[in-house]
Amino acid sequence: MTQEYLTVTTLxxxxxxxxxxxxxxxxxxxxxxxxxxRLRANAHQYFSLKDDHAKISAIMFKGAFQxxxxxxxxxxxxxxxxxxxxxxxxxxxxxxxxxxxxxGVGALYQELEERKEKLRNEGLFQTPKKALPRFPKRIxxxxxPSGAVIRDIxxxxxxxxxxxxxxxxxxxxxxxxxxxNIVQNIxxxxxxxxxxxxxxxxxxxxxxDLWPFNEERVARAIFEAKTPVISSVGHETDTTIADLVADVxxxxxxxxxxxxxxxxxxVLIKIKEQQARLERAFSRQIQRKQERFERAKQSYVFxxxxxxxxxxxxxxxQLMQRLFQSVQQIYHLKEKQTVQLTHQLEQVxxxxxxxxAKQETTYLEKRLIEKAEQYMQEQRQRFQxxxxxxxxxxxxxxxxxxxxxxxxxxxxxxxxxxxxxxxAIQIHYQDGRVIATVKEIKEGGE
Numbered sequence: 075m076t077q078e079y080l081t082v083t084t085l086x087x088x089x090x091x092x093x094x095x096x097x098x099x100x101x102x103x104x105x106x107x108x109x110x111x112r113l114r115a116n117a118h119q120y121f122s123l124k125d126d127h128a129k130i131s132a133i134m135f136k137g138a139f140q141x142x143x144x145x146x147x148x149x150x151x152x153x154x155x156x157x158x159x160x161x162x163x164x165x166x167x168x169x170x171x172x173x174x175x176x177x178g179v180g181a182l183y184q185e186l187e188e189r190k191e192k193l194r195n196e197g198l199f200q201t202p203k204k205a206l207p208r209f210p211k212r213i214x215x216x217x218x219p220s221g222a223v224i225r226d227i228x229x230x231x232x233x234x235x236x237x238x239x240x241x242x243x244x245x246x247x248x249x250x251x252x253x254x255n256i257v258q259n260i261x262x263x264x265x266x267x268x269x270x271x272x273x274x275x276x277x278x279x280x281x282x283d284l285w286p287f288n289e290e291r292v293a294r295a296i297f298e299a300k301t302p303v304i305s306s307v308g309h310e311t312d313t314t315i316a317d318l319v320a321d322v323x324x325x326x327x328x329x330x331x332x333x334x335x336x337x338x339x340x341v342l343i344k345i346k347e348q349q350a351r352l353e354r355a356f357s358r359q360i361q362r363k364q365e366r367f368e369r370a371k372q373s374y375v376f377x378x379x380x381x382x383x384x385x386x387x388x389x390x391x392q393l394m395q396r397l398f399q400s401v402q403q404i405y406h407l408k409e410k411q412t413v414q415l416t417h418q419l420e421q422v423x424x425x426x427x428x429x430x431a432k433q434e435t436t437y438l439e440k441r442l443i444e445k446a447e448q449y450m451q452e453q454r455q456r457f458q459x460x461x462x463x464x465x466x467x468x469x470x471x472x473x474x475x476x477x478x479x480x481x482x483x484x485x486x487x488x489x490x491x492x493x494x495x496x497x498a499i500q501i502h503y504q505d506g507r508v509i510a511t512v513k514e515i516k517e518g519g520e
Contacts, residue, residue: 083162090160093167099158102169104130105177111148121146123154123169131168132156138172151177183281186288190315193293203321204302206333209341210270212239213334214263214301216256219244223275223306223327230331235338241269247276252286260295271334272299274316275306275327284308287316296320306330478503490515 093099106123113119119134132154146152156171175183193199213231217223219242231240243263246255256274263272274296276287286292287307296303296319305320306327317323324330420426480487481500487493493512501508 082165086160086162086165089165090162093158093160096158102156102158104154104156104169106130106152106154108146108148108150108152111146113146119146123152131161131166132171133168134171134174142174144176146174153177186281186315189288189290190318193290193315193319198293198297199318201297206302206304206322207270208336210238210335212241212269214241214243214269214272216243216245216259216263216272216274217276217327218247221247221277223277226327227273227275227331230328231335234332235335235341237338238335245274247286248279248283249286253289253292256286256292257295260292260299263301264299267300269301271304272301273304273306273327273330273334274320275304275324275330276308277327278309278312284312284314287314290315292316293319304330304333490517 104123106125109122109124109129111119111121116136118136119139121132121134122129123132124130153175154169154171155173156169158167158169160167215224215227217227224242228240231238243259245259246252260272260274263269274287276284278284284307287305293315296305296316302322303320304322304324305314305317306324306329307314307316309325313323322333324333479502481502482493482497485492487499493499493515495512495515497512499510499512501510
């Protein structure tokens with residue numbers, strides 16, 4: 075019996091397919107220590123993950139590596155997310171890393187993503203944002219009173235728009251007490267109710283430092299605030315849930331101040347420009363009105379006011395003539411209708427109907443007499459014709475020409491066999507009858 079041998083390539087492809095088809099290896103969460111790491115600029119990164127008893131090769135493609143918020147180092151403990159596959163060229167399995175975080179903050183990142191997903195599903199991020207007032211009078215600032223944030227905001231606002239009133243609400247922006255203090259100050263600003271804008275800010279820091287601004291209660295307080303909120307938390311690369319819920323996100327405290335207020339000098343320049351444009355427009359309006367007034371003064375309306383009524387007089391005469399013609403037409407029409415109605419009324423009055431019925435009766439009576447006479451004449455003619463016809467068919471007429479007929483005991487004798495010698499017979503003529511006795515009977519025509 076011949077044994078079938080596999081090639082190394084065939085076996086490797088089979089094993090690779092097993093790795094790729096296994097759903098448990100499609101997304102794997104690992105924790106371990108970075109080993110054999112050497113930073114390659116603008117390229118894929120190759121290294122290993124190990125613990126006390128095992129090691130696995132790892133590769134992180136350039137696109138995923140550029141998204142990291144930290145610099146991996148040799149010996150650093152990390153959390154990685156990726157898929158397990160087999161590299162056919164060497165026959166070794168490895169993990170393709172899609173995401174990596176330093177050990178200790180991975181749980182926070184996972185919690186942050188879950189919280190973002192929850193609030194996004196509730197619509198807190200997609201709700202239409204409130205517009206910032208263009209010329210605010212009072213701005214509430216929620217930040218630490220001793221940090222650089224408040225100094226940057228004050229400096230920027232005084233330089234750009236010194237007439238606005240800044241009100242600082244000292245706020246704890248880091249630590250376990252921070253979230254409750256932020257919510258409390260937001261509610262206090264809303265309770266006072268006379269602020270045009272609210273700025274919530276703090277400087278940069280790690281995810282743990284910025285965590286109070288990722289708390290759900292802070293996000294809901296910002297969402298429920300009626301005052302437009304500018305969020306300036308961390309550096310430009312840091313994005314917190316507070317930034318997503320706020321009406322406007324600023325990259326830095328200075329940018330928040332610039333978004334909150336305009337430049338007063340620019341506003342004054344625009345006001346003066348608008349004033350000059352308004353004055354020029356008003357002057358042009360006065361000039362146009364003056365020109366119209368001068369043209370109106372030269373109009374014939376003022377020089378010959380009677381000409382205003384010439385056209386109206388002619389039109390009035392035309393309307394009067396049309397009115398007279400319309401009245402005449404209506405009168406003739408009504409008169410014609412009256413005659414027609416009178417004629418119709420006469421036709422339906424009892425006297426007219428009796429007269430008409432009498433005339434019709436006389437006419438019908440005359441027709442009846444004529445028809446009766448005609449009918450009698452026709453009947454007489456028919457009678458005479460019938461008499462003539464009957465006379466032609468009468469036996470007496472025939473007997474008048476010499477014919478007769480014989481009867482025996484009231485019966486007509488049609489043959490010699492009906493009589494015998496000595497029978498008393500009667501011979502009928504046109505003018506009478508003869509009674510005879512049979513003497514002899516002969517057959518034949520003699």
